[in-house]
Amino acid sequence: MSDLFDGYPLQRAFDEMIDREGSLRPRYEQVHATLAGLTAEEVAARADALAKSYLAQGVTFDFAGEERPFPLDCVPRVIELDEWDGIAVGVSQRVRALEAFLADVYGKQEVVKDGVVPLRLILSSSEFQRAAHGIEPPNGVRCHVSGVDLVRDEEGEYRVLEDNVRVPSGVSYVVSNRRAMVRTFPELFGRLRVEPVVDYPQRLLAALAAAAPDGVPDPTVVVLTPGVFNSAYYEHTLLARLMGVELVEGRDLFCSAGRVYMRTTEGSRRVDVIYRRVDDEFLDPVEFRADSVLGVPGLVNAARRGTVTLANAIGNGVADDKLVYTYVPDLIRYYLGEEPALKNVDTWRLEEPAARAEVLDRLDELVVKPVDGSGGKGIVVGPSATRAEIDAVRTRILEDPRGWIAQPVVQLSTGPTFVDGTFRPRHLDLRPFAVNDGDEVWVLPGGLTRVALPEGQLVVNSSQGGGSKDTWVTSPVLAADAGGTPAQRGPRPTSGARGGAAARAGVPRATNPHDAQAGQQQQQQQQATDDTGGAPC
Amino acid sequence: MLSRIAESLFWIGRYVERADDTARILDVHVQLLSEDPWADEATACRSLLAIMDHPAPADASDVDRAMVVRLLAHDVTNPSSIAGSLVAARENARRAREIVSTDLWECLNTTRNQVRVMGALGTHEFFAWVRERAAVVAGLMESATPRDSTWHFMVLGQALERADMTARLVTTQARLGASGPGWTTLLRSCGAYEAYLRTYRGRASDEDAAGFLILDRLFPRSIVYALHAAERALRALEPVEGRHFVSDEARRELGLVRSELEFARLGDLLTDLPDTMERVQVACARASNAIKDRYFPAPATTAWVEEAL
Structure with missing residues (x-):
């Protein structure tokens, strides 16, 4: 039997659906069976429905001045619960280590005194904010939300590509991808038990409320956005809506006597926690860029006085620094006394002369990245770069070796993706999101899977032609076994009790008596057509 | 009219x-x-x-x-x-x-x-x-x-039906319990979820969610709001008020059940949810009959209606 998976090629990269022998991995059985039963037209119709629902919701990004729906691929990425637990442990371990590192860096700097990282590393980071020194977050949390980018190497092992503890974005796509997929593929959700992602806004709100300054029993939480022209504005509105809090811009807030207020029609109202989606340097014109119109003058001062909590904290970027990234396994051992559960990708520090010499020698086979970049900016992928690009990056590395790192080209894992009317492997990454409420680091079961839609492309950012997939964390329980084991899904009333409830008659509904007569007439006509073999309505 | x-x-x-x-x-x-x-x-x-x-x-x-x-x-x-x-x-x-x-x-x-x-x-x-x-x-x-009796009759029908149907919606969840869709989903189906989150500033609980659908004074799909709207329409249709009693049967029925909801403790209301919702539906049905008797007496609408078609 031919289907849309025919000729699905096996490549060097680890494939999420097919193993090295070319047989189906068990976790993809349901998805494969359902999709293989559809024709190209049917899949295209569902893909079209997904795109339409994104246009209607306004989940779009600007492409050459035109609003395009953010591409959501109709094949989900499936991860089994056991495997996910391993990821979650690794992510939360990393977040705990980075929290400890940040507290230390902006405090006593024991990590430097103990010789784990050089002082130069911290002071030379462009994201190290001196203004953050001495700001003590009320419950000790600096990374309320983190996104840890993972990739799978050729052996299928998850490795950390980078940490995002500044303002990680993309979680709105996790929530809206799921909603769209539930509507488009209800039958798949009927057969698999997919961990829900809808709790995220409530978890985030609880973590933000827990971070409120001491002595505020019912804190006012707001989301601070740069404004409607920001590319992540959709995400800001979605989070504010689903948390039931105000979405504010810088101009809606003001500081007075060391406190932060928002202007409302009922006068000014005190703000206790700001989930800010504005970068550090735009946050407060008094401390950072004086020309920023997105920020609130006096905000950092209020944070330092402890009258307002900023989430995430100022100066977190130092933990995002890609050179600091190379030290994270050491930081995990140093602060937590644990072995890292997730490995880094091998990385050369270009400040070390030997490493630099090797890398400069092999620029055409390595990936080099600027240490403070995000969103795929400035990355040079050796094998696909032109001579001129490689020469340019060589000059820049020699000018500023602190500013760059180099990594081998990782063949990101591939997953089936609907392209040009058939399913083809495309490279994927994964960004799980972690929320820290001070007691526990909770990892949202799912996360954002980004997919590079052009063939062979290894950069998955949406600005580079990337799309996304819904990420399903599934339990191995299949519908067939479910009948015998309903207990696995939490308490359920016995069918006896519900049978009783169903037996109860409802309250009659009235209709206009005149319509009842008309209805009868129609009913008779209806029966007449039925008798003659007409189509039932 | x-x-x-x-x-x-x-x-x-x-x-x-x-x-x-x-x-x-x-x-x-x-x-x-x-x-x-x-x-x-x-x-x-x-x-x-x-x-x-x-x-x-x-x-x-x-x-x-x-x-x-x-x-x-x-x-x-x-x-x-x-x-x-x-x-x-x-x-x-x-x-x-x-x-x-x-x-x-x-x-x-x-x-x-x-x-x-x-x-x-x-x-x-x-x-x-x-x-x-x-x-x-x-x-x-x-x-x-125009806001004359044309309007009031249409709004009356709409409000009465809305109270009745919201009560039925609540009953589906109350009867199915843990295997039902969940209060969040019900709120969402009424377009009430975001209004609810804003009202409770994101701190959601099942009691509050049920309470919101039944009791919220300001949300137009809550039962109490719909009952108020129906009563307002009835009062507009017959503005003359008796000195010490309500002469309009429909208003009496709606007012009785509305005040039962409004003045009940939320906890009591929730323990007895299917029965309470049934009383709301019964009251709506009785009010509908009373409206029919009062404004559209049967003899006035005989087979002539069919002829007119």
């Missing part, structure tokens, strides 16, 4: 609201059943059919999603199904054609003409379309109806 016309207006309000609310209830339940492999489909469907006053015969074996959708969404011969109510709303508008604005009439007429075509779409798309058409009707009513 002619009683016959008034009755038609009253029923336009009710039928359109009925289609809207039925679409909301079904959307939630059909989606729940397709997503949840653990759902006991037959029991849930029987319960839903019973609540919607369309009990499945005890010996029927094929009580499933498809049957529910067929009976409650597409059956044009049943004026309580979505398609049936839309057809009935249009028939009522035809009887009151000279009073109903042209815009509203054309809207109801096109809706009826499209109902079969749209019914062939996926269920979710069909339900979304029904909600959209109901919103168009509401908008046309709102913007092009």
Whole structure:
């Protein structure tokens, strides 16, 4: 039997659906069976429905001045619960280590005194904010939300590509991808038990409320956005809506006597926690860029006085620094006394002369990245770069070796993706999101899977032609076994009790008596057509 | 105004609201059943059919999603199904054609003409379309109806139906309990979820969610709000108030059940939810009868109506 998976090629990269022998991995059985039963037209119709629902919701990004729906691929990425637990442990371990590192860096700097990282590393980071020194977050949390980018190497092992503890974005796509997929593929959700992602806004709100300054029993939480022209504005509105809090811009807030207020029609109202989606340097014109119109003058001062909590904290970027990234396994051992559960990708520090010499020698086979970049900016992928690009990056590395790192080209894992009317492997990454409420680091079961839609492309950012997939964390329980084991899904009333409830008659509904007569007439006509073999309505 | 016309207006309000609310209830339940492999489909469907006053015969074996959708969404011969109510709303508008604005009439007429075509779409798309058409009707009513008794009768029908149907929606969840769609989903189906989150500043609980759908004074789909709206319309229709008692039976029924809700402790209300919701539905039915007796006495509308067609 031919289907849309025919000729699905096996490549060097680890494939999420097919193993090295070319047989189906068990976790993809349901998805494969359902999709293989559809024709190209049917899949295209569902893909079209997904795109339409994104246009209607306004989940779009600007492409050459035109609003395009953010591409959501109709094949989900499936991860089994056991495997996910391993990821979650690794992510939360990393977040705990980075929290400890940040507290230390902006405090006593024991990590430097103990010789784990050089002082130069911290002071030379462009994201190290001196203004953050001495700001003590009320419950000790600096990374309320983190996104840890993972990739799978050729052996299928998850490795950390980078940490995002500044303002990680993309979680709105996790929530809206799921909603769209539930509507488009209800039958798949009927057969698999997919961990829900809808709790995220409530978890985030609880973590933000827990971070409120001491002595505020019912804190006012707001989301601070740069404004409607920001590319992540959709995400800001979605989070504010689903948390039931105000979405504010810088101009809606003001500081007075060391406190932060928002202007409302009922006068000014005190703000206790700001989930800010504005970068550090735009946050407060008094401390950072004086020309920023997105920020609130006096905000950092209020944070330092402890009258307002900023989430995430100022100066977190130092933990995002890609050179600091190379030290994270050491930081995990140093602060937590644990072995890292997730490995880094091998990385050369270009400040070390030997490493630099090797890398400069092999620029055409390595990936080099600027240490403070995000969103795929400035990355040079050796094998696909032109001579001129490689020469340019060589000059820049020699000018500023602190500013760059180099990594081998990782063949990101591939997953089936609907392209040009058939399913083809495309490279994927994964960004799980972690929320820290001070007691526990909770990892949202799912996360954002980004997919590079052009063939062979290894950069998955949406600005580079990337799309996304819904990420399903599934339990191995299949519908067939479910009948015998309903207990696995939490308490359920016995069918006896519900049978009783169903037996109860409802309250009659009235209709206009005149319509009842008309209805009868129609009913008779209806029966007449039925008798003659007409189509039932 | 002619009683016959008034009755038609009253029923336009009710039928359109009925289609809207039925679409909301079904959307939630059909989606729940397709997503949840653990759902006991037959029991849930029987319960839903019973609540919607369309009990499945005890010996029927094929009580499933498809049957529910067929009976409650597409059956044009049943004026309580979505398609049936839309057809009935249009028939009522035809009887009151000279009073109903042209815009509203054309809207109801096109809706009826499209109902079969749209019914062939996926269920979710069909339900979304029904909600959209109901919103168009509401908008046309709102913007092009003089606030005389035309308006009051339509609003009365709409508010009464809304109170009744929200009570039924709440009953579905109250009866199914843990295997029901959950209060969050119900709020979402009423477009109430975000309003609710803002009201409680994101701190959601089941009690608050149920309370919001039943009691919220400001949200237009809550039962109490709808009962207030119905009472306001009745008072506008008969502004003369007695000195020490309510002379209008319909207002009495609605007022009694509304004050029961308003003054009850939330905890007591929730322990006894299915019965309380049943009392709301009974009160709405009695009020509807009282309105009929008071404003549309039967002898005034005999077979002449059929002749007029």
